[in-house]
Amino acid sequence: MLPSRLEPLIISQVYWKQKKAFQLAEDVYVEWVLFAVSEGRFSYRIGEAEGVAGFGDLVLCPPHTPFARTVREPLSFHFYRFIWQTAGISETPLALPARISLMDHSRLRSTYSCLEKLSAQPADDARLARAGHYLKDLWLSACIEAEQGDRQQRAGETDAAIEAAASSIRRLAFGQVALKRISGELGLSPVQFTRRFQAVYGQSPMQFLTSLRLEKAQTLLLETSLTLEQIAEQCGYDNGFYFSRMFTRKMNVTPSAFRKSHRI
Structure with a gap:
């Protein structure tokens, strides 16, 4: 510490x-x-x-x-x-x-x-x-x-099964991710999976997935001139509208405003 x-x-x-x-x-x-x-x-x-x-x-x-x-x-x-x-x-x-x-x-x-x-x-x-x-x-x-x-x-929260699930989420984050299927492969209900994942990573599986996607989205916004539709596709979202709504809700700023204010 x-x-x-x-x-x-x-x-x-x-x-x-x-x-x-x-x-x-x-x-x-x-x-x-x-x-x-x-x-x-x-x-x-x-x-x-x-x-x-x-x-x-x-x-x-x-x-x-x-x-x-x-x-x-x-x-x-x-x-x-x-x-x-x-x-x-x-x-x-x-x-x-x-x-x-x-x-x-x-x-x-x-x-x-x-x-x-x-x-x-x-x-x-x-x-x-x-x-x-x-x-x-x-x-x-x-x-x-x-x-x-x-x-x-100290709490002994290292969980090999949950770590494997997190690795799967990282690997599939920018495509189609079925969290229910991942929990089923572990023999856990969605509620059990969420509880154990939260204990290890301090956030739910969906929050973990969203953070990975938005981190990549921020990088693409700052380092490329891709359109929102193109960024949405590369980050695992179905369309630019849904991506923009999700980004704005989590980051408290629109993707376009983020790109404009952070680029140097």
Whole structure:
């Protein structure tokens, strides 16, 4: 579990877009630093920890620790320098993972979009304060997801049959998915299936399926010029009208407005 009592206090924030290489293959910082990757991938080595980070990953490096890094794919990321505090008092955590992977990609895309727009504003105290707000939001999301994961593990909710069902939903998500047939293959009634799925994943099978479809839809809206009808077809919806209605209901914005407001 991550120490949610801690709160990051921002020192500076910079947005780097489509960086093809780091000027320094290795650096050492006097404060904590965070690389929040919005696009591309890079490999890193921080102390004894090493790996590859991409979208959804937060890479943390403690002060006075060599941070080696190499761009694997053109990299866009938010670079934070900060310190930790508890109730306004500076604190140094005993240990934190070098990489934290966030699973709520819809919320993350929204946060990154706001940060990218913020980077175009004048570098003043108001801008820094807003960037600090988003840093705290990233940390809070990480703490909440870690707590949920720990709670599931303690409760012994790992369920091989439900995990297999989730894999089937992922595989079939963008075509015709018959959730009733999947529950029948497990020998469960729809109610039993939903209850067990909710216990493991924190959402119903239909919510899980919808989140997969809408995540892909957001990507297609931002990265392609496909029509709503074409996006609907690629995301498993029968037509553009139904897709638009579902997207608007879940995201509180129409697909067209989402595309217009988030594209840079």
